[in-house]
Amino acid sequence: MKRKENTLDTGLWNDIIVVIGLIIGLILFMEYSGEIATEVGTIVSKSLEDMNTSVASSK
Numbered sequence: 278m279k280r281k282e283n284t285l286d287t288g289l290w291n292d293i294i295v296v297i298g299l300i301i302g303l304i305l306f307m308e309y310s311g312e313i314a315t316e317v318g319t320i321v322s323k324s325l326e327d328m329n330t331s332v333a334s335s336k
Contacts, residue, residue, distance in 0.1 A: 306313070
């Protein structure tokens with residue numbers, strides 16, 4: 278008969294590391310979500326302005 282060991286297998290350790298990484302990423306996203314939204318808004322508005330300028334100059 279095989280003896281059952283009290284250690285965690287590598288698959289479980291991998292899952293634990295991934296979950297911890299996701300939690301850290303979520304915390305960082307929540308902390309900087311205002312700044313991220315501002316940057317995304319700025320990038321989208323500048324892109325739309327560039328497209329508008331391009332369309333206006335091509336006519």
